[in-house]
Amino acid sequence: MKKIILALAVASVTAVSALSALAEESNPAIVHRQGIYKTMAGHMTAMKSILFLGFEAPADLAFHAQGILDGFGHMGNAYPPGSDKGETKAKPEIWTQPDKVKQRAMDAVGAAKALVAATAGTDKGATIAAFKSMGEKCKACHDDFRKE
Ligand code: ASC
Numbered sequence: 001m002k003k004i005i006l007a008l009a010v011a012s013v014t015a016v017s018a019l020s021a022l023a024e025e026s027n028p029a030i031v032h033r034q035g036i037y038k039t040m041a042g043h044m045t046a047m048k049s050i051l052f053l054g055f056e057a058p059a060d061l062a063f064h065a066q067g068i069l070d071g072f073g074h075m076g077n078a079y080p081p082g083s084d085k086g087e088t089k090a091k092p093e094i095w096t097q098p099d100k101v102k103q104r105a106m107d108a109v110g111a112a113k114a115l116v117a118a119t120a121g122t123d124k125g126a127t128i129a130a131f132k133s134m135g136e137k138c139k140a141c142h143d144d145f146r147k148e
Pocket of ligand 1: 042
C-alpha cells in the first residue's frame with residue numbers, strides 16, 4: 001500500500017511539473033514552433049554523437065538529415081500573426097524583415113538538402129563538412145533573429 005501511495009505521489013508530482021512547464025507558455029503557436037525546433041536540434045545532437053563522439057550508427061545519419069530538412073518544411077506556418085506575443089526568443093524583426101528571413105531560411109534549406117545528399121553516401125568527411133555548414137546556417141539566422 002505504501003509503495004502504491006508513493007508511486008502515485010511521484011506520478012502526480014511529475015504530471016504537475018510537466019503541466020506547469022506548459023503553463024508558462026500559453027500561446028499555442030509558440031509551443032508548436034518550439035516543438036518543431038526542438039526536433040531539429042535533437043537531430044543535430046544525434047548526428048553530433050555519430051560524427052564526433054564515436055557513436056556507431058552511420059546508417060542513422062540519413063534519417064537525422066531528412067528530419068532536419070522536414071523540419072524546415074514546417075517553418076512556413078510556424079510564425080503566424082500574434083505568435084510574437086508570449087515566452088519567445090523570436091525577435092520582432094522576424095515580422096518586419098520578411099525578405100531577410102526568407103533568405104536565411106532558403107540558405108538553411110539549401111544546407112539541409114546538401115546534408116541529406118551527403119548522408120546518402122559513405123564519405124564521413126563530406127557529411128562532416130555538410131553538417132558544419134548546416135550549423136553555420138542555423139547560427140546565421142539565430143544571430144539575426146533570435147534573442148539570446
Ligand atoms: C545545433 C543546434 C542549433 C545549431 C546552432 C549552430 O546543433 O541545436 O540550433 O546547431 O547551435 O550554431
